[in-house]
Amino acid sequence: MNGGGAFLVIYLALLYLIAVPGLMAETFLGRYTQSGVIGAFKNFLGEGWSEGLGLVVVIVNIGLMSYYAPVIAWTIYYLAHAVLGTFYQPGFDPTAFWAAFSGSPLLVVGLHTLVAVLVGFVLLFGISDGIERVVKWMIPALVVTLSAVAIKGLTLPGAMEGLAFAFNPEWQYMTDANTWIAALGQALFSTGLGWGIALTYGSYLGESDDVPLGGGLITAVGNTSIGLLAIFTVFPAVFAFGLEPTTGAELTFVSLVSIFPSMTGGYIWGLLFFLGFLFATYSSGLGITEVGVTTVKEETRLTRTQSVIAVVGAWWLLGIPSAYSSEFLGWMDFMFGNFGLPLATLMILILVGWVIDSKRARILDLNHNSDVYIGSYWDPIIKYVIPTVMVFIMGYYFATNIEDPRAISGLALMAGLTIGSVLLMQFIRRGKTNEPALTPGGD
């Protein structure tokens, strides 16, 4: 939809230029301060308005999860029907099935609530006993299930056309601002940069743990590797059955569902696909929600259980419109994915690059117990290159879409979030004059 291989070339460049070094910076921030998002900002800038910059990251994170949760809910529903064999009944119509499901407020909001319960339940057990215990078998299982479906899809006659659609570059898209903003959004969305996840997980790392390789490179390329696997899983099968390559929910919940009944052993392939898809979305949901939970627990007097209820409750409530209307979900995705996420990323990287100073951060802490040595090339990438590239892409997008109401809304979202969060934290911390702690662990 964005130039096939041309989009992927831009995406790959942004992955290595922005996401890999950016995730190293984000993970460093968490490990050094041993704090969640707001605590990390407080450690270097003191209490008050500056904590509002951390609050921006938390709000963007909750906003993202509010429309991500309904996607998990859809996956649960389709997995259940894959188990029941609904897609293989005579006269089954995937379009009508999707319309009936997405048009039923009781079902979509009910399943959205179920997702809240399932995510909240695991998070009650914490990082090691909750998230780690679930994710360490879910991710390998995800790779196995998607690989099995991809191999099946690639062996179908006509599969090559799907690969041609995904990988043949249409070079004219390289100069289109929409391709660049979409690639930037995708690079941030798929790697988790700017979500606060790397920062939060980093805050649980020990002093002897490595940051650059595990927190930076593997997080970025590992997440994207699953995305590449998904390309091999979806497009060959879609083209092999002569379907139009659609996007988003329609591609997964209508096009693919119509394919499985025609495949030999379709029941198994459909089951594996939705199982893998659920593993991917559910494990991400746990990581996303943990950002808010860690922060709320640190910054308030709430216990972990109360923090889980507060954060899950916040995105559950905020997510009801997205669960109810896929149009609203698409709007939220456009706003938070393309504008909220770059804003949150900029907040984190400006803190590391300019407030802490990237050179100081690298020499003092990034290379501390690291599995690979990170050289001085990293310093200007964090300080100048990433902010410049991101501001340029966003500026280019705004300049070429100035009359598009969505661009104006995106700009308003970024300005509103920043100003509102800063003022709110200034108000909450009024009268307090605590200085930055500067030391590791914030003490």
Next chain:
Amino acid sequence: MAETLTAFGWVVMLSMIISLWVVTIVALKKTLSEEDKKAELITKQGAIESYSPRALSELREWIENHPNDPYREIAVHRYNECVETLKEIDEPFYDWNDSQISDLEKL
């Protein structure tokens, strides 16, 4: 709509596979073996040094060039801690040789 994978399409696809899958596998293999080695050394000798020779020399240079930096104290503490550990342990984690270690002095 394109029907076959063009030469450029092949290049993009193979570049994606190498830049993502191959890099992930190599990086995972490296980090798992390094973290195992760290755990093994910590169990055996109680501690490991925290900087490689290149990283420690860079830290020393930074400390010397930034006498008034607010983070200098933390940097000196980390430098001295690493030197002390290197002199105490039998087997370093990074590629330190005996002469490099004996030349080190605390700040």
